[in-house]
Amino acid sequence: MNNQLLMPPALVGALLFISPTANAQHAQHAAQDKASPYEAPPLIEGTTIDEALKTAAAAPPESWPEPIDDNLTLVFTLIEQFEFRTSDDQSDQFAWDAQGWIGNDDHKFWWKSEGVAAPDGPNDGETEFQALYAKPISPFWFLQAGLRYENTWGPGDSKNRTSLVLGLQGLSPYKFELEPVLFLTEDGDLLARLTASYDIYITQKLALQPRSEINLATADNTEWGLASGFNDLSMELRLRYEIRREFAPYVGLNYLTLLGETANIAQQAGSSTDDLQLVFGIRLAY
Amino acid sequence: MNHIEQLIEQQVRYRAQDQTRRQFLKTTAITAASGLAIARLAQAHASTTTLSAATLAGSPPIIDVPTSGPLQLVVGRTPTIVAGRRTESAITINGSLPGPTLRMREGQNVEIHVRNELPDQSTSIHWHGIILPAPMDGVPGVSFPGIAPGETFVYRYQLRQNGTYWYHSHTGLQEQLGHFGALIVEPADTDPIQADREYVINLSDWMFRDPYAILKKLKKFSGYDNYQRPTLTNFITDAKRNGFSDTISQRLKWDAMRMDPTDIADITGATYTYLLNGHTSDENWTAIANPGERIRLRIINSATMTYFDFRIPGLPMTVVAVDGQNIKPVETDEIRVAVAETYDVIVTLPDDRAYTMFAETMDRSGFTSATIAPREGMQAQIPARRARAMRTMADVGMAGMAGMNKKNAKTKPQNGSMPGMDMKSDMKSKPMNAMKNMPLPTENLPESIMHSSDKHGIATSMIAMMPRRRYAEPGLGLGNDGHRVLTYADLRCLETLPDRQAPTREIDLHLTGNMERYIWGFDGLKYSEAEPIRFVYGERLRMNMINDTMMDHPIHLHGMWMDLYAGGNNDDNPRKHTVSIKPGELLTVDISVDAPGRWAFHCHLLYHMDMGMFRTVAVVKSLDEEIFS
Numbered sequence: 001m002n003n004q005l006l007m008p009p010a011l012v013g014a015l016l017f018i019s020p021t022a023n024a025q026h027a028q029h030a031a032q033d034k035a036s037p038y039e040a041p042p043l044i045e046g047t048t049i050d051e052a053l054k055t056a057a058a059a060p061p062e063s064w065p066e067p068i069d070d071n072l073t074l075v076f077t078l079i080e081q082f083e084f085r086t087s088d089d090q091s092d093q094f095a096w097d098a099q100g101w102i103g104n105d106d107h108k109f110w111w112k113s114e115g116v117a118a119p120d121g122p123n124d125g126e127t128e129f130q131a132l133y134a135k136p137i138s139p140f141w142f143l144q145a146g147l148r149y150e151n152t153w154g155p156g157d158s159k160n161r162t163s164l165v166l167g168l169q170g171l172s173p174y175k176f177e178l179e180p181v182l183f184l185t186e187d188g189d190l191l192a193r194l195t196a197s198y199d200i201y202i203t204q205k206l207a208l209q210p211r212s213e214i215n216l217a218t219a220d221n222t223e224w225g226l227a228s229g230f231n232d233l234s235m236e237l238r239l240r241y242e243i244r245r246e247f248a249p250y251v252g253l254n255y256l257t258l259l260g261e262t263a264n265i266a267q268q269a270g271s272s273t274d275d276l277q278l279v280f281g282i283r284l285a286y
Numbered sequence: 287m288n289h290i291e292q293l294i295e296q297q298v299r300y301r302a303q304d305q306t307r308r309q310f311l312k313t314t315a316i317t318a319a320s321g322l323a324i325a326r327l328a329q330a331h332a333s334t335t336t337l338s339a340a341t342l343a344g345s346p347p348i349i350d351v352p353t354s355g356p357l358q359l360v361v362g363r364t365p366t367i368v369a370g371r372r373t374e375s376a377i378t379i380n381g382s383l384p385g386p387t388l389r390m391r392e393g394q395n396v397e398i399h400v401r402n403e404l405p406d407q408s409t410s411i412h413w414h415g416i417i418l419p420a421p422m423d424g425v426p427g428v429s430f431p432g433i434a435p436g437e438t439f440v441y442r443y444q445l446r447q448n449g450t451y452w453y454h455s456h457t458g459l460q461e462q463l464g465h466f467g468a469l470i471v472e473p474a475d476t477d478p479i480q481a482d483r484e485y486v487i488n489l490s491d492w493m494f495r496d497p498y499a500i501l502k503k504l505k506k507f508s509g510y511d512n513y514q515r516p517t518l519t520n521f522i523t524d525a526k527r528n529g530f531s532d533t534i535s536q537r538l539k540w541d542a543m544r545m546d547p548t549d550i551a552d553i554t555g556a557t558y559t560y561l562l563n564g565h566t567s568d569e570n571w572t573a574i575a576n577p578g579e580r581i582r583l584r585i586i587n588s589a590t591m592t593y594f595d596f597r598i599p600g601l602p603m604t605v606v607a608v609d610g611q612n613i614k615p616v617e618t619d620e621i622r623v624a625v626a627e628t629y630d631v632i633v634t635l636p637d638d639r640a641y642t643m644f645a646e647t648m649d650r651s652g653f654t655s656a657t658i659a660p661r662e663g664m665q666a667q668i669p670a671r672r673a674r675a676m677r678t679m680a681d682v683g684m685a686g687m688a689g690m691n692k693k694n695a696k697t698k699p700q701n702g703s704m705p706g707m708d709m710k711s712d713m714k715s716k717p718m719n720a721m722k723n724m725p726l727p728t729e730n731l732p733e734s735i736m737h738s739s740d741k742h743g744i745a746t747s748m749i750a751m752m753p754r755r756r757y758a759e760p761g762l763g764l765g766n767d768g769h770r771v772l773t774y775a776d777l778r779c780l781e782t783l784p785d786r787q788a789p790t791r792e793i794d795l796h797l798t799g800n801m802e803r804y805i806w807g808f809d810g811l812k813y814s815e816a817e818p819i820r821f822v823y824g825e826r827l828r829m830n831m832i833n834d835t836m837m838d839h840p841i842h843l844h845g846m847w848m849d850l851y852a853g854g855n856n857d858d859n860p861r862k863h864t865v866s867i868k869p870g871e872l873l874t875v876d877i878s879v880d881a882p883g884r885w886a887f888h889c890h891l892l893y894h895m896d897m898g899m900f901r902t903v904a905v906v907k908s909l910d911e912e913i914f915s
Contacts, residue, residue, distance in 0.1 A: 037824060038785055038880030042443065044419045047290050052420065052882035053823055054288065056904040060427060060884065061287045065408070067427035067456070067886065070812045070898035076506045105745070105805055105812075139747040139800050140544055171802065174541045201517040245507055285507070 071104045076286070081114075081238075083281025085254060090275055091121040101134065110134040110144055110169075124154030130165055141170030148183060159223065162186050175199075185221075192216040205243070209252075211236040217262075225269070227261030240283055248283040294421045294430045297440045340365035340372050343383045344564030344571065346467060346488075351390045351398070356440070359385075359411070361433075361455075361465065362403035368492050369559045369566045375496070377404065377455070377463040379411075384488050384564050384588065385453070385467030392448040392474040401438040408432040411441070412456040412886075413469060414626060414842070415610050415863035418443035420883025423844055425456045428886050428902055432457060448473040449610025450584040450628045452488075459497035459590070461892055466490070466588045471610070478780065479606045481582035481632060485573040489596075489623065489645050489654065491558040491589040501893055504552055505804045511554045514651060514674045515546060539679070543748065545836055547676040548649075549801060550762065552837075552893060553591045555652030560592065562645060562654045570665055571656040573643070577635045581658065582606075583643075584630050587623040590892035593648035593838060593866075594623045595764060598658065599669055601641050603631040605772060609862045611847075612780035619769035622648065622761050624840040624866035626890035629772075633658070640664035648762060648838070650674035675763030681836055683737065683750020683870030725788030726828055728856035731755075731874055735832075742810025742834065745898075746798040749834045753872040757852045761838070761868060774852040777860035785826070785878040786849070786856050792828035793819070797867060797889070797899070799835040804897055806835075806889065812898025819887065821846075821879040821905045830874050833867045839894065840866045843903065845885040848875035864890055879905055 043052055077100035085093040095116040101108040110132040117125030132146035144167045151160035167181030179195040197211035215231040238252030257274035258266050266273050287295070343366050351357050359379050366376040366383050379385030390396055402409045410432050412424035422443045426432030433439045454466035468486045493500065503510045516524075516537055525533040540547045565571040575581045583603075587594055597603075597620040604615050607630035621629050623645075635641065640659035647653060650671050657665050734754030741749050758775035765771050799806040808816065821827055829848075831841060842864040849859040851874040859876070867873045882905045889899035 037787070038878050039446075041881050042417060042419045042422075042446065043882075044290065044293060044421050044442070047293065049823075049882055050907075051288065051290055053905070053907045055290045056420075056882060056884045057906045058288065061291055061431070064431045065427045066814070067425055067902075068813055068896050068898070068900050070806075070814050070896065070900070072502070072505065074502055074505055105803060136744050136803070139744050140802060171544050173544060174538070175544055201515055203517055203519050204513040204515060245503070245510055 071106070073102070073104045075102050076100050077284075078286075079282075079284040081279075081281055082284065083250075083252075083279045085116075085277040085279045087275050087277040089272055090277075091118045093118050093125075093277075095279075103134070106135070108134040108142070110142070110146075122155045124152070126150065126152035132165060132167075134169070138170070140172075141168055143167075144169055144181075161224075163191070187221065189221055189226075190218040191226075192218075206239070206241050207248075209236075209238045209240065211238070220261075222265075225262065225265050227265060229261055230259040231262040232256065232258045236279075238279070238281075238283075246285045250279075250281055250283060252279045252281075253277070254279055290421060297421075298431060298433065298437055340367050341378070341381055341383070342366070343368040343376070343464070343492075343561070344569065346382045346384045346564065347380070347386045349380075349386045349388050351388055351394070351396050353391075353394055356397040356399045357388075359398060359400045360403055361400060361409045361411075366464070368494075368561070368564075369568075371494065373494060375463055375494075377409075377460050377465040379465065379467055382467075383464035384490065385465065387468040387470065387486055388453070389470045389472065390445050391472045392445050395442070395444045398441040399438050400433060400441065402433040402435050405435055407460075408434050408457055409460060409465070410439075410455055410457045411453050412844075413441075413443075413451070413453050415449075415451040415628075416443070416469070416471075417446050417845065417847075417881070420845060420881065420885060423885065425844065425886040428884050445471050447471060447610065448477075449607055449612070450486075450586060450630050451610050452586045452588055452626075452628065454588065456886070459501065459892060459896060461588075462491075462493065462497040462590045464490075464492070468584065468586055468588075470584065478612060479582060479630065479632070480580065482579040483573075483575060484582035484584060486563065487573075487583050487585040487596075487643065487656070488561075488563050489585070489587050489589055489592075489594045490561045490564070491553070491592040492561050493553070493557050493559070495557060497590075500553060500557060501896065504893060505897075508802050508804075509546055509549060511552065511556050512546070512548060512550075513554065513556050514548050514550075514649065516540075516548060516676075536676075540677075543682065544802070545677075545682070545748065546801075547678075547681075548674065549677070549836060550649035550674065551592060551647060551651065552804075552891070554649055555647065558592065558652060560589075560594075560645070560647065560652050560654035562643070562656045565654075565656065567653065567655040567668065572662055572664070573656065573658045574660065574662070575633075575635050575658050576660050577638050579634065581633050581635075582630060583633060584628065585621070585623055586628045587625050589625055591625065593625060593840075594645040594654075595648060596621045596623050596629075596643070596645045597769075598633060598641050598643050599666075601633050601635070601658075602770075603633050605776070606630050606632055608777055608860055609864060611861045613860055614778045614780055614858075616772070616776045616778075617770070618772040618776070620764065620767075621772045622764060622866075624838065624864065624890075626840050626842055626864040627862075627866065635660065640666040642666045642668050644669050646671055650763065672763065672767070677762065677836055677869065680754075680756075681762070681869035682748055683753045683834070723790045725790055726792060728786075728788050728851075728876070729854075731851055732872075735872060737832070737834075740810075742796060742798045745800050745803075745805040745807055745812065746810045746834060747800040747802055748836065749796075749798075750832060750870040753832045753834075753870055755853070755873075756868045756871040757850075757873065759868065774850060774860075775854075777850070777852055778854055778858040779860050782857040783849075783861065785880070786859075787826045788856070789826040789828035789876045791822070791825055792830060794830045794832065795819075797831060797833045797835055797839050797841070799837070799894070799899070801836070804893075806894040806897045806899035808899065808901060813900040813902075814898065816901060818884070818902040818904040820909055821877070821903055822909060823879055823882050823905050823907055825879045827877045827879050828874060829877060830872060831865075831867055833869055833871045833873075836869045837891075838866055838868050839899070840864050840890040841888070842890045843877070843885070843887050845881040845883065845903075845905075846877050846879060848877055850875050881905055 081097040097114040099112040112130040115127030163183040183191040240248040240250035254277040364378040423429040451469040760771035
């Protein structure tokens with residue numbers, strides 16, 4: 001506590017910094033020397049100002065670490081839907097919609113997977129998987145390009161196809177999550193899809209999410225039961241409770257309808273063209 | 287590797303020997319002797335818990351740094367009890383959290399041996415606000431290579447200043463886990479600030495989670511830790527208060543910009559436990575003060591991410607120093623303490639009762655408190671937390687743009703005749719050749735400027751269209767409580783300092799970020815993408831900082847002072863090591879470039895720094911010199 005008594009008086013004399021007159025003299029003197037007008041800088045023993053300036057002008061030694069690591073490679077997974085769907089008209093379904101990425105701020109491998117299956121009754125279902133390279137092109141948008149593989153199975157034929165994918169994903173003004181995407185199938189058909197969703201927080205943890213998806217084809221494709229024009233539309237509403245941001249059970253309603261000529265094709269095949277489903281599920285993120 | 291770097295490498299390779307271990311034991315003994323009364327409180331607390339051998343957080347020991355011979359500091363992991371809960375992850379210095387309070391004396395030559403006993407990671411100590419040789423500054427990759435596990439680094443420097451400072455790790459996110467402490471430098475002469483007693487008030491934010499896990503969440507989920515968002519429920523409350531149409535139009539404006547007006551703190555009370563001298567509010571740490579005594583509180587914000595609003599209800603505070611530098615005393619009732627800032631205040635108890643020292647977080651998601659009272663065991667009422675405020679259009683740099691429609695706001699004004707507006711554009715760090723060595727004005731600087739057309743690229747989610755001076759504003763959520771709030775406009779240095787020439791060169795620096803992806807930087811670039819900023823040795827440099835983000839940022843320059851323009855005259859501008867810049871603000875500092883070497887310059891919000899809001903400042907001989915990239 002009393003170390004001030006031990007302080008060598010010589011050190012007190014070194015405190016020119018707080019003495020305006022001493023410094024003014026020093027400044028004048030320094031100006032003549034064309035050096036810094038300020039107090040002599042602190043240096044480590046046995047080194048000169050010139051050495052310190054040269055050190056600053058050069059890169060630090062290779063063996064030294066970076067001061068920070070600002071481009072982390074991360075893994076993100078979002079299982080937006082993992083749910084059971086039930087309706088009056090059709091058999092119960094199990095469905096999922098998930099995506100994720102691995103990458104840093106500049107480059108990402110982005111994958112998307114979705115599917116629906118009816119485990120009871122006639123076993124049918126469909127899945128698709130996209131493997132994409134994604135790059136940020138604006139503060140809120142990613143450009144994505146890659147491949148999509150789809151397959152469907154059921155009492156009739158099972159089929160699959162591969163498409164080239166070019167899309168955008170991001171946040172629009174007014175905070176809509178949008179995914180406009182183009183697909184060029186192996187048959188040369190050009191398809192388009194727009195997915196939009198919006199989060200309405202009712203409380204800090206209870207959120208209502210309207211979501212919609214619309215598909216469009218530019219050519220008829222009898223094998224896949226698609227006609228040129230709008231094919232189908234979904235309108236969905238999910239109410240989730242975020243026990244944690246990463247873990248949120250939900251309930252919701254899905255309304256699915258076929259559109260235009262695509263609806264007519266289904267009708268002629270004896271299939272229903274729309275359905276209202278009650279859904280229960282869980283949203284997971286990692 | 288040049289001469290200086292070789293010398294630094296030698297400092298690192300010094301290894302602990304028996305002699306130094308003995309010294310360590312000696313200093314711990316001093317420590318024990320100088321413990322505060324609070325140590326007894328802590329012991330009482332320990333006896334009531336059944337937690338096995340672990341150190342209690344709080345009330346760090348005080349170490350007088352020896353005038354001859356080295357001081358030993360040991361960085362390691364110590365099982366610690368924080369807020370009554372045991373944690374294995376605390377990074378301690380000499381076993382304590384916060385680290386010991388170091389007392390030094392102006393003019394003293396100190397020798398501090400820092401040994402790293404962390405088994406798995408490098409460490410460092412940076413002496414925040416201390417003017418010292420660049421290689422002693424403690425920033426891995428800038429000043430030195432860091433201290434590897436098992437190694438000791440010898441810091442040697444002479445104190446050229448006095449006041450209240452602090453020290454902390456500059457490695458990774460170690461500071462989040464307790465690697466920080468107070469550093470007090472006593473004046474060589476009589477202290478102009480006379481007090482009967484003094485206390486360090488060390489504010490911090492503690493988490494029981496892995497800081498890197500939280501950082502990853504922030505990168506992946508926008509607004510991950512914010513539980514005070516606009517919702518339908520609080521829409522009703524807001525509409526009742528501000529009217530239905532106002533509320534809806536405000537919310538639509540923010541949504542249109544894809545911004546959240548409640549985005550005030552990235553990490554909130556949902557994750558943090560807030561501490562004062564290592565204690566929670568419940569532990570009621572007490573500073574003893576007899577009525578009539580002048581008590582000096584050395585308030586240090588050692589938090590990694592949290593701005594604290596500090597007040598003592600019923601007790602006015604006289605602010606006498608800021609960032610360790612004496613100012614003309616100014617009385618106030620509340621101080622917003624930005625991360626890494628320090629404020630010294632004098633308070634006097636008027637009567638024989640307890641008062642609460644209340645530190646509320648800027649986003650109002652939490653608080654910590656302690657007591658100042660004549661005796662132990664006393665307590666005053668703890669105030670209720672205030673409602674969290676929301677950002678306004680001024681925070682996106684659009685105040686004063688009312689009347690301009692959206693289309694006009696995006697284009698530059700037709701001419702420069704708008705009053706108080708300076709039509710200069712960004713100059714980055716290019717020298718103004720035409721005006722070289724022409725002194726710049728130091729008073730009545732432009733109140734606002736128009737942002738240049740540079741939108742800083744994809745790592746920047748907004749720009750302040752018309753950044754303006756905000757040094758006289760109390761800040762978000764302050765100023766409406768019927769009491770005084772300190773602003774930068776109140777700060778005037780106590781004595782005119784000798785280096786107050788007019789600057790001859792100026793650079794503009796934009797603070798930028800993308801909240802959606804949690805990318806931070808300057809001028810749209812992260813550290814890893816940017817070149818060092820070059821200062822010229824001997825110059826007087828002006829830096830205009832423009833905050834193009836929606837958050838407050840405490841910007842810290844190592845090695846040199848920043849003289850803050852706060853509306854006064856050049857002689858009075860306060861000297862700071864950390865300046866807090868409000869959203870949409872234009873803030874100017876003048877710097878005497880008197881310290882050769884490589885220095886760090888960064889946002890002191892730890893996770894912003896780590897995600898790119900960091901630069902090396904290279905103080906070089908001239909701008910024409912080749913520089914590394």
